[in-house]
Amino acid sequence: MAAPTDIGRRWCLAETPDPGEVTLITFVDRFNVYLRDIPTAGSTFKTWTRASGFTELVAAHGDWTFAQMKTPDAPGQMNSFYWVRPRTDEEKAIPFRSFYTTQTYSWPAVLEDLHFVFDEAFPLMTQRAKSSGKKATVFVPQVYARRAICPPLDENSRKWGEEFLSNTPFSEDDMTHESPQESVVEWDFNGASGSITCLHGEVIVPSRGKNGQEVYSSTTSTVAAAYEPERIFPPTNFRTWSSFVFSDEQKFVDGQWYRRRCTLIPPPLRTIIVE
Numbered sequence: 001m002a003a004p005t006d007i008g009r010r011w012c013l014a015e016t017p018d019p020g021e022v023t024l025i026t027f028v029d030r031f032n033v034y035l036r037d038i039p040t041a042g043s044t045f046k047t048w049t050r051a052s053g054f055t056e057l058v059a060a061h062g063d064w065t066f067a068q069m070k071t072p073d074a075p076g077q078m079n080s081f082y083w084v085r086p087r088t089d090e091e092k093a094i095p096f097r098s099f100y101t102t103q104t105y106s107w108p109a110v111l112e113d114l115h116f117v118f119d120e121a122f123p124l125m126t127q128r129a130k131s132s133g134k135k136a137t138v139f140v141p142q143v144y145a146r147r148a149i150c151p152p153l154d155e156n157s158r159k160w161g162e163e164f165l166s167n168t169p170f171s172e173d174d175m176t177h178e179s180p181q182e183s184v185v186e187w188d189f190n191g192a193s194g195s196i197t198c199l200h201g202e203v204i205v206p207s208r209g210k211n212g213q214e215v216y217s218s219t220t221s222t223v224a225a226a227y228e229p230e231r232i233f234p235p236t237n238f239r240t241w242s243s244f245v246f247s248d249e250q251k252f253v254d255g256q257w258y259r260r261r262c263t264l265i266p267p268p269l270r271t272i273i274v275e
Contacts, residue, residue: 009078011054017258018096018165021085024061026054027078030071039066042168045083065167067255082255084167092170095162095261103159103246105264106152108182110240111200112272113148116192143190148274149198150240155267159246164259170250177245180238187231199240203233241266 046062118141186195246264
């Protein structure tokens, strides 16, 4: 908002992004402002060194806090002092406007089940050295992996938008959110091998048969690569499609902190595929 050139205009109420809120702007002759007249951020209107010149405002706006001062570029204009209504944390958390919109998003695959089937009818043939030095033919059951997945989906999904206004910035904790992070689950034993990048719960996969053991380590590195009888894949932060905050931004607008938060809403899970 431009400062007035009319020296008789001493204050005004200005609009904000919230239709139910205003900013109080007081005007002082730019050549009559001293360093002591510039309030510290967050100080109240009633403690301002120039408050006595605005007695009609003290009763209604005395507890409003200083947000910023704007110095005009053009000669003859006035310095503008911006004052805003303080809010509690509970008030800051209440959106003044909410709405639906849409957002294209690639929902990841979801692993619903992974198990392994031993097939005795078609065993794998291998050779193993005997203590006599001869080799013996060994037959081991072949393994097939069976998995149930919800396939990925590119979807124009619903998005729930909310707008907030505050006299102080929203905290880092308020603005920090988790989004779905996929991870790779992989397996390779007894003829079964594969991998899938997906959301999932905890997955435990055998490692090349349950009776294996480490017989020799060929390095002296401190990094362990020892044989493990099974591999454990910890659950991803989201185990399935769920609502999450897709974007959350704030910016300083004429003395107020304006925040827009958008939450993405997942579509129904697709038909589970077993393969």
